[in-house]
Each structure stands twice: as C-alpha cells, then as structure tokens.
Amino acid sequence: MTPTIKDVAAHAGFSIATVSRAINAPHTVNPVTLEKVRQSIEALDFRPSPLGRQLRGERSRLIGVVLPTIANPVFAECLQGIDELAAAQGFRLMLMTTQYDTERERHAIETLREQRVEGLILTVADADTHALLDDLDRSGMLYVLMHNDTVRRPSVSVDNRLAAFEGVRMLIAHGHRHILMLAGTLAASDRARLRHVGYTQAMQQAGLAPAPALEIDFNADELAPSVLAHLTGSQRPTALFCSNDLLAMVVMRGLRRAHLDVPRDMSILGFDGLAMGELLAPPLSSICSPNREIGCAAWRRLIARIDGSYADASLSLTLPHTLREGATIAAISNGAQAPLVPRAREVNEGATHPAAPSSPYSAADPTTQTAHLPD
C-alpha cells in the first residue's frame, strides 16, 4: 500500500523523526542524511499523509463551498474567483451542490463539518430563516454567504432590492407602464424576493400597479402555456423584468418561438450580468452583479476571519451593481399596447422549431413606433 514515513525511515536507515525533520525542517539535518532520505522518499514515491499532521491539531487548509448548482454560470463565476484565490494561497476546496434543496444544504454543511473544513462559503436558499446558519453561529464555525443578501449574517452580495428598483425605474423611464416580473421558485431564493420588493417599490413610486412575480420553471424545454398566454395575450406587458439572466434567456427563446421580437414587441431586463448574455443577439440588458468579485470578496473575508485579522465590524458587504445596457430594451412612446407583427425573418427562424405554431397575429402596422436605446 501507500508508503508511510516508517517505510522511508527503514529504507534510508534512519528514524522516522529524522525523516520528518528532513521534510519539515531540512536545515536541521545533516546534508548527507538529508540526501539519503530524499532518495528514499523518491524511491518509494512517498508523500506525507495530511492525516498525521491534522491529527496533531494542525490546520486542514480545507475550505468548504456550498452552491445551489454549477449549471448556472452565476455560481460557476463565483467559484472561479474562489478557486483562483484558494489555489494561490494553498487551500483546498471541497465542493457540494444543493439544487436549492434545504435538506441537501443541511447534508452538505454536515458533511463538510465532518471533514473539518476551516470555514465555509455558501449560497443558501434563504439566509434569514436558516436554522443551519444559526447552528454555525452557535458553534463558532466560520462562514461567509455569497449572494444571500442579509445584514444579519456575514455575507457578500449586491443590494438586490435597490438594483431591481433602479432597473425597473429605468424601464419606466423608457416609457414602459405594464411591466411584469418573472422569477424561478421564489421560495428557493431570498434574492428573488428582494428583487421583487425593488420591482414593487419602483412601480408604486411611478404610480403603477405592481403584479405578483410570475414563477417560471426555467429548466423546462418550453414555456408553460399559461405563462405564454400571459406574455402574448391582449393584456400582455411591454417589458419583462427577469429575476436572473438564465431565466431571461429561456424566456427570450420562448418569445422567439411565439414570433415575438425582442425588443420590438417585448423589452427584457435580466439580472446577474452573465458574461454569456453579452454574446446573445441582441445582447441581453441586465443588472450585473460582480460575480467573480463576490466570490473573491467572500474568500477574503472568510480567510480574514479564520486568521483572526477580522477587525471590520460590519457583517455584510454590499458590492456595487452595474447596468449593462445591452439591446433588449426598447423605448416606447406611451404605455399603449403595440400590435404584434411577425416578420419574415422570425417566421424563418420559427421554422427550425417544429413545434412553433403559425403566427396568430395581424399584419404589419406602419404606425408602430419603436426606438432603440441611445448610447
């Protein structure tokens, strides 16, 4: 089996203590001895087990990362930032995903604690009412939340409410009156709920009627018929505020299949600022959170706390969001409903989707006024 320090000692003809010193404090051992030990290590392909060291009470240099999924690039981008710093600072990462499931969150945290991680970086479904986090607080386990937007716990995020507020206000400034918010499962995301608060406030401030968020299963291949009805019916909104970029992309596909043009027939504003959104045609307008930087900041705060150099009293760090203009938002002259006009190109595109129905809409209306956003 894997060689131990004993094997090396026997092979080199010294005691295990000497071997240990040769590894951990080379300068304290006779150069000749050192060389012999080195050769034995080489010959046996020995590498010191971290078990022994950790058993001696040393640091595990292990950090646990708990994310809902890495299929959503938001989290992959964070993880990338974390991974960079971890590698540079000689830490190892243990990753667990939860699929937004509370039971799996519990299990992940438990598993990582068993592994004696020195700290945790996590994104959970709901940061405020999370008994598990209370447990962590109580037991002194160090952790930092990412994306979870709460002042009650150590966390790094953007100001979700404010960002959504500003985004929706911008939609309103472009003439939109009937704006709907789309989200995944609200129960699985405290961020989404805060974003809905921001949406509601912006609408109310403008004297408009906010609507409840429309929940979407954005793993499905098609938009649900009921959702599609909402978006294409006579009472359809002129703009959609999507709780995240992935959702926005799925909705855009659904609209395209229904022969609606973005942004002419429907404006779209996403949230997350996925790098990929820029590659779309048209590029997705989005409220950008600095995902990679959120990961890096969470890492720094966690390590600072672990090292005890954490003087900053403020628990939660709010990073600035930005608006990526993109090209999925059109200005409209008034809140009136623009008629839906299929275009030849859209019909062609639709033809590549066997399920796409022929257009139910009326012919072109030259009075439709559509202006693109200025620079």
Added chain:
Amino acid sequence: MTPTIKDVAAHAGFSIATVSRAINAPHTVNPVTLEKVRQSIEALDFRPSPLGRQLRGERSRLIGVVLPTIANPVFAECLQGIDELAAAQGFRLMLMTTQYDTERERHAIETLREQRVEGLILTVADADTHALLDDLDRSGMLYVLMHNDTVRRPSVSVDNRLAAFEGVRMLIAHGHRHILMLAGTLAASDRARLRHVGYTQAMQQAGLAPAPALEIDFNADELAPSVLAHLTGSQRPTALFCSNDLLAMVVMRGLRRAHLDVPRDMSILGFDGLAMGELLAPPLSSICSPNREIGCAAWRRLIARIDGSYADASLSLTLPHTLREGATIAAISNGAQAPLVPRAREVNEGATHPAAPSSPYSAADPTTQTAHLPD
C-alpha cells in the same frame, strides 16, 4: 475546541470504546447506555472526525476532480453529473482547476494525492504525452479522463475526429467549399487537434483544400483585427467550424459587430452542444457531446475500478455524439462568394457598441440567394 470522542465519553460516563460502538454498531450496546451516549453527543455537538477513521486504514471516500476551468459550461456540465452521483453514493469531491496549464495540472494532481483521494477524474491538456499520467499508471493511482480522447488511457469522450469529420461533411453537403476551422490554443487541447484532423479529412475527401486552424483568443473582448480580416476579406470562407461552442459564440458576436449576418453571410458550426447554445438567436448549430453523461460515465468507471469490479478490458469509452441542427448554417447554391449586405437592424444593433465602425459594405443585392436549413 471541537469535541472529541473523549469528551463525549467523559460526559456520558462511559469509555471511548462504548461511545465508538454506540456510533458504529448501535445494536451491540445496551439501549439505556446508547441513549445516554446519544444525549451526550447531542449536548456537545460532537461529530466523529474522519481522521481517526482514515488513520485506521479506512477509505477516504474522497475523489479528486481536475478541470481546466469551470467558466466553460462544458466542464461545469460534466461536474454537475459527477457531483450528482458522488452525493448519491456518499463520496466527497475535491475540485481543482488548471486553466489549461501543465504546471498547475501537476500541482493539482500532487495536492489531491496528498489528500489521499481514492481516485481522480480529470481533463488534461494533452492525454497522450502526459508524464503525470504515466506516474499515476505506475503508482497504481486510479483515474479516468474526461473529454481527453485517447485509447491509451482510461477515458470517456466522444470520437472527436469522427464527429468533426461528420460535421464538416455536413457543411460541405450544404454547398460550402471554403470552410475554415477556428480553435483556441491547439497546444492546450488534444481534442481540438483531433477535431482539426476530422476537418482536414472531410475537406480532402471532398477534394477541397483544408486550412490550418486559425487560433483565437476567446477570452478577449473583441476578435483580433487579423482574425476579422480573415473572416471579412475578399477571400473569406462561407462557413466556420469552431472547435467549441464558447468560441463559436464569441465569433458570432464579432461577426455581428462587423455587420455580418449569421447564417446569411456566414455559416457557423460549433462543438460541445452547450445547453446555452439553444438559447441563442439563431440557435447555434453544434456537434453535441453528452457532457453530463460523460461526467457520469467517468464516475461510474472510476468507482468500478476502485471497487475492483472492473472487468471490462477496454480502457476508453466512446460515447455517441449528436448533431444539433440549430439555425446557424445556411445552404448555399454554389461555392461562390455571397456579397455582404448590411441591414438596417444590424446597424441599429451596432450602435449599441460604441466601437462598431460604420458599414464598409455595398448596398443590398436582391439576387443574394440564401436558404435556411429544412427541418
């Protein structure tokens, strides 16, 4: 500090042996004792350290995963598959990324071995000439490669050469004669090199002249001027075979900014089958590798080898690829160059990119013949 089995024993008034039994073989201890011990464990918030167990020679239940990056969804998709199975089977994952850098690959493998992983799942830059993998073979460390397409080592991938061959043949069948292959850094990807072989063979079979792959930095914000010149000059190709989907998306953005329409002015075929490609407009035509399934298959093979139940003699597993038709490939009537025609909509879009130059191309030509792919 974290409580140990000793603390529990003292608290419960029994020996550590009894506590250990209460945890690992509850039926062998007196129910009353068991209950007391349980309460002490609860009271102290004790969780058994894996160190002690592993020290006793038990399995670490730890698997190392080494990937170039998780910023590319190809790898995130694989990892998602691996993670699912790992969680279900009670294994932990330790993740390290390499950014396609050989030195970091070395470091990652070394680190994971030190951690006593039971096996490794990896994607490396070059599977065939990799001394590190030889080391693994020699030392009996179990591993399975993902994506690396080689018969010389345990691996799971698609047949990259064949897939590329078929894809390019399909382009040719659609009338394309001047087809260029674009890639990232060939040196960093044995897959890309195999795909270029497939491209070359398809071209030669059709009596066409294959070109060397054009290497692209697809992390840059803009396509390099020299690349753009290749794609827009008078000798420009009518179709691009992109070595991966992310690259294809970046190229599509570059073409859009240069006022070229996909697929009218240029057809694009990607490779990877990223879920996200489907969300593009038009949806990206791509040779799809079953990324998630590749991850799952790699996991199963690794675990089978670890459990010793690996009877299958064939080292490498080739999974079937598929073609996602998408809508980025146009049929052309002949190999002649279609004139470039900017359209009003494109100019509008270009306006959102401050750097976009005004169109250098001539006015619309109604004779341009463009047909979309049939269903």
Added chain:
DNA sequence: GTGAAAGCGCTAACAA
C-alpha cells in the same frame, strides 16, 4: 455489555 489498550502516520519535546 463494557473497558483497557494497541495502533493507524505524523510531529515535537526531550534525551542522547
């Protein structure tokens, strides 16, 4: 049914 003790790989305090 329970406890005492050895030993897993390693480090560090102490001895030689």
Added chain:
DNA sequence: TTGTTAGCGCTTTCAC
C-alpha cells in the same frame, strides 16, 4: 545531528 517517545481521534481486538 539523531533517536526515543508521547499523543493527536478513532476503531478494534481482547479481557472482564
């Protein structure tokens, strides 16, 4: 400079 030894948390004989 090198060796001896205790002990880290735990499981597992072997006695009781």
